[in-house]
Amino acid sequence: xxxxxxxxxxxxxxxxxxxxxxxxxxxxxxxxxxxxxxxxxxxxxxxxxxxxxxxxxxxxxxxxxxxxxxxxxxxxxxxxxxxxxxxxxxxxxxxxxxxxxxxxxxxxxxxxxxxxxxxxxxxxxxxxxxxxxxxxxxxxxxxxxxxxxxxxxxxxxxxxxxxxxxxxxxxxxxxxxxxxxxxxxxxxxxxxxxxxxxxxxxxxxxxxxxxxxxxxxxxxxxxxxxxxx
Amino acid sequence: xxxxxxxxxxxxxxxxxxxxxxxxxxxxxxxxxxxxxxxxxxxxxxxxxxxxxxxxxxxxxxxxxxxxxxxxxxxxxxxxxxxxxxxxxxxxxxxxxxxxxxxxxxxxxxxxxxxxxxxxxxxxxxxxxxxxxxxxxxxxxxxxxx
Amino acid sequence: xxxxxxxxxxxxxxxxxxxxxxxxxxxxxxxxxxxxxxxxxxxxxxxxxxxxxxxxxxxxxxxxxxxxxxxxxxxxxxxxxxxxxxxxxxxxxxxxxxxxxxxxxxxxxxxxxxxxxxxxxxxxxxxxxxxxxxxxxxxxxxxxxxxxxxxxxxxxxxxxxxxxxxxxxxxxxxxxxxxxxxxxxxxxxxxxxxxxxxxxxxxxxxxxx
Numbered sequence: 001x002x003x004x005x006x007x008x009x010x011x012x013x014x015x016x017x018x019x020x021x022x023x024x025x026x027x028x029x030x031x032x033x034x035x036x037x038x039x040x041x042x043x044x045x046x047x048x049x050x051x052x053x054x055x056x057x058x059x060x061x062x063x064x065x066x067x068x069x070x071x072x073x074x075x076x077x078x079x080x081x082x083x084x085x086x087x088x089x090x091x092x093x094x095x096x097x098x099x100x101x102x103x104x105x106x107x108x109x110x111x112x113x114x115x116x117x118x119x120x121x122x123x124x125x126x127x128x129x130x131x132x133x134x135x136x137x138x139x140x141x142x143x144x145x146x147x148x149x150x151x152x153x154x155x156x157x158x159x160x161x162x163x164x165x166x167x168x169x170x171x172x173x174x175x176x177x178x179x180x181x182x183x184x185x186x187x188x189x190x191x192x193x194x195x196x197x198x199x200x201x202x203x204x205x206x207x208x209x210x211x212x213x214x215x216x217x218x219x220x221x222x223x224x225x226x227x228x229x
Numbered sequence: 230x231x232x233x234x235x236x237x238x239x240x241x242x243x244x245x246x247x248x249x250x251x252x253x254x255x256x257x258x259x260x261x262x263x264x265x266x267x268x269x270x271x272x273x274x275x276x277x278x279x280x281x282x283x284x285x286x287x288x289x290x291x292x293x294x295x296x297x298x299x300x301x302x303x304x305x306x307x308x309x310x311x312x313x314x315x316x317x318x319x320x321x322x323x324x325x326x327x328x329x330x331x332x333x334x335x336x337x338x339x340x341x342x343x344x345x346x347x348x349x350x351x352x353x354x355x356x357x358x359x360x361x362x363x364x365x366x367x368x369x370x371x372x373x374x375x
Numbered sequence: 376x377x378x379x380x381x382x383x384x385x386x387x388x389x390x391x392x393x394x395x396x397x398x399x400x401x402x403x404x405x406x407x408x409x410x411x412x413x414x415x416x417x418x419x420x421x422x423x424x425x426x427x428x429x430x431x432x433x434x435x436x437x438x439x440x441x442x443x444x445x446x447x448x449x450x451x452x453x454x455x456x457x458x459x460x461x462x463x464x465x466x467x468x469x470x471x472x473x474x475x476x477x478x479x480x481x482x483x484x485x486x487x488x489x490x491x492x493x494x495x496x497x498x499x500x501x502x503x504x505x506x507x508x509x510x511x512x513x514x515x516x517x518x519x520x521x522x523x524x525x526x527x528x529x530x531x532x533x534x535x536x537x538x539x540x541x542x543x544x545x546x547x548x549x550x551x552x553x554x555x556x557x558x559x560x561x562x563x564x565x566x567x568x569x570x571x572x573x574x575x576x577x578x579x580x581x582x583x584x
Contacts, residue, residue, distance in 0.1 A: 006401075006509075007508030007509050007510075007511075008503050008504075008506070008508065008509060009405075009509075010404065010408070010509045011500075011503040011506065011509070012500055012503065013408045013411075013412060014408075015496055015499045015500055015503070016412060016415075016496070017411055017412060017415050018496075018499070019492045019493075019495065019496040019499075020412075020415040020416065020418070020419060021415070022491075022492050022495065023419065023488055023489065023492045024418065024419055026487075026488030026491060026492065027480060027484065027485045027488035027489070028477065028480060029477070029478065029480060030424070030474065030477035030478065031473070032424055032466070032469055032470055032473050032474065032477075033424060033427060033477050035466075035469075036418070036424075036427055036428065036431050036466060037418075039431060039462070039466075040415060040418060040431065040434060043434060043435060043438050043454070043458065044415075046438070046450070046454070047411075047438055047441060047442075050441075050442055050445045050447045050450060051445060051509065052506075052514070052516050053445075053447070053516065053517065053521070054445045054446060054447075054509065054510050055446075055510055055511075055512045055517060056509075056510030056511070056512070057510075058446055058510075058512070059446060060261070060446045060447070060448045061446070061525065061536075061537040061538055062259075062260065062261070062448070062535055062536045062537065062538075063528065063529060063535040063536075063537065172512065173446075173525050173537070174445070174446035174447070175516065175517045175521035175522075175525075176521060176524055176525065176537040176538050176541055177516075177520060177521040177524060177541065178447070178516075178521075179447045179449055179450050179538045180538055180541045180542045180546060180549075182447070182450050183263075183265060183449050183450050183453050183538065183542065184265065184542070184549070184550060184553040185553075186265075186450070186453045186454055186457050186458070187265045187268075187269065187352055187453065187457060187553070187557055188553055188556050188557055188560070189457075190356075190457045190458075190461055190462045190465070191355060191356075191359070191556065191557045191560030191561060192556075192560055193462065193465065193466075194359040194363075194465050194560060194561075194564050195560050195563045195564055195567070197363070197465060197466065197469035198362065198363070198469075198563070198564045198567040198568045199567060200469060200473055201363070201366065201469060201472040201473055201567075201568060202567055202568070204472065204473040204474065209474070210473045210474050211474075211477070211478050213478075253452075257536065257539050258534045258535065258536055258539050259534075259535050259536060260535075260536060261448040261449045261451075261452050261536070261538075262449070262452060262536075262539075263449065263536075263538075263539050263542060263543070264543075265453055266449070266452050266453050266456055269453070269456040269457050269460065269461055270456050270460075272461060273456060273460045273461055276460075276461065276464055280464070293569075297562075297565065300558050300561050300562070301558070303554065303558070304554055304555055304558045307550075307551050307554055308551060311547070311551070321548075322544075322547035322548065322551070324544060333533055334531070334532060334533045337531070337532045337533065337534065337540075337544055338533070338534065340543070340544065341532075341534060341539060341540070341543040341544055344543045344547065344550070345539070345543055347554070348543075348550065348554050351554050351557060351558055352554070352557055354561070355557050355558060355560065355561030356461050356561075358561045358564065358565060358569075359465060359560075359561055359564045360461070360464065360465065360468070361569070362564045362565055362567075362568040362569040363465060363468035363469060363472065363564075363568060364468055365568075365569070366472055366568050368471055368472050
């Protein structure tokens with residue numbers, strides 16, 4: 001139960017924030033305050049998106065440099081294969097344009113092409129007993145030594161975990177996709193807020209007020225006058 | 230208008246902010262940043278200057294007439310990159326055809342830099358344009374005070 | 376060696392901590408979230424719009440801090456520059472052109488919005504029960520296309536910042552669209568307030584009354 005709450009308290013607080021913004025939009029009559037409330041709502045939705053994209057133990061999605069250097073030397077073929085119950089070769093994971101690292105090992109869904117998905121994240125779901133089953137040599141080794149596999153201690157070390165290391169993208173990254181979406185949405189958000197504000201400015205110049213109630217009564221009065229005439 | 234301390238601070242900060250915006254613009258491939266952030270930061274530098282020294286002096290540096298041109302030019306640079314890759318025989322915004330022989334995806338790098346430049350120009354010009362539009366408008370007399 | 380060392384803490388963390396939230400990051404997150412909530416509630420109560428604009432800037436800055444805690448450095452950067460910088464200035468100049476204070480709202484009129492908000496909030500909270508846990512690497516949102524971007528960027532684009540690669544290359548169309556939206560919004564502001572508008576962008580004395 002505590003675990004359940006701890007895994008979701010973030011969502012709940014962010015929903016609280018969203019609802020605060022929504023409340024301002026609904027309950028307040030001042031157009032500028034409504035726009036600020038809309039902004040609050042928007043920012044809270046952004047927070048929610050980013051929360052969904054977070055991976056525990058992950059880091060910012062900026063590739064760590066040393067991996068690239070190693071790859072271009074062509075020497076570092078860190079391919080570990082964890083031994084496990086299914087031995088299907090998983091797929092090709094190339095770290096530069098010339099070399100392919102054949103990562104052998106097994107994920108739970110070994111035949112699934114989406115196994116590469118799990119590589120990037122290190123697949124912790126493969127089991128807590130996933131011990132490190134490899135270490136990588138420095139790049140000065142001969143190039144044709146393709147597999148520098150080091151047997152893991154655990155015979156059934158989770159394959160995907162060693163895959164992750166084999167792909168040399170063993171560092172967990174948070175999901176970059178929400179970041180991209182929200183990044184552009186923030187700038188678009190401020191631009192559209194500015195449009196809303198300029199509409200409010202024009203309304204103020206035409207009516208002399210930005211309170212919704214006053215605007216409505218003025219409109220009604222004008223309509224009545226129109227009908228009477 | 231404006232306090233002396235504020236003005237001195239703004240003078241000190243103005244150039245570093247612009248430098249930082251340029252760094253963010255061109256270093257967006259390697260670290261956090263890119264066209265959107267750089268554009269906003271650049272616009273923020275001029276907005277800060279206008280807040281401290283008045284809109285007129287800021288408009289001497291960047292005349293309001295330039296801004297719609299900058300906005301359109303930014304979008305055109307972006308779309309033009311796509312057209313250019315189409316002319317080279319690739320898909321729209323398929324940067325690889327810019328330098329097809331490169332083993333290090335130089336085409337992608339060039340494409341991303343050019344496109345980010347367009348984004349940065351468009352965003353900076355738009356933000357400054359919006360600020361000019363608001364700041365240049367003289368307020369009507371208010372019936373309530375601050 | 377280096378890589379193995381890098382893997383070890385991450386997997387250890389995942390293996391050992393039964394509660395994925397309990398850590399130093401937990402304290403930071405709960406602190407920032409509490410501050411965000413306090414700012415938001417203060418914004419409801421405050422009727423002076425200058426104060427509301429300032430609180431909105433604070434809210435943006437706090438959310439930028441939260442974005443850093445959630446690994447979204449690019450987003451945090453943007454939010455800090457836009458939300459705390461440009462947006463606050465724009466709202467302030469909007470306030471200068473409209474009204475400084477909002478009128479008080481009747482007590483009765485707050486009841487219906489409160490009820491709606493509570494119902495919507497309850498529905499959303501109910502929906503989170505089915506959502507994957509916070510930070511779950513196997514959440515559906517994190518395994519498909521997002522993982523593909525991380526996986527392929529080193530080969531396809533060779534740009535270290537994956538966010539930039541996705542923004543400008545993989546999703547170039549998207550970003551083109553967003554740029555056009557920003558452009559259009561700027562144009563709309565120009566038409567509403569600028570040289571093209573009735574008052575010709577500023578001169579106030581062209582009105583008769």
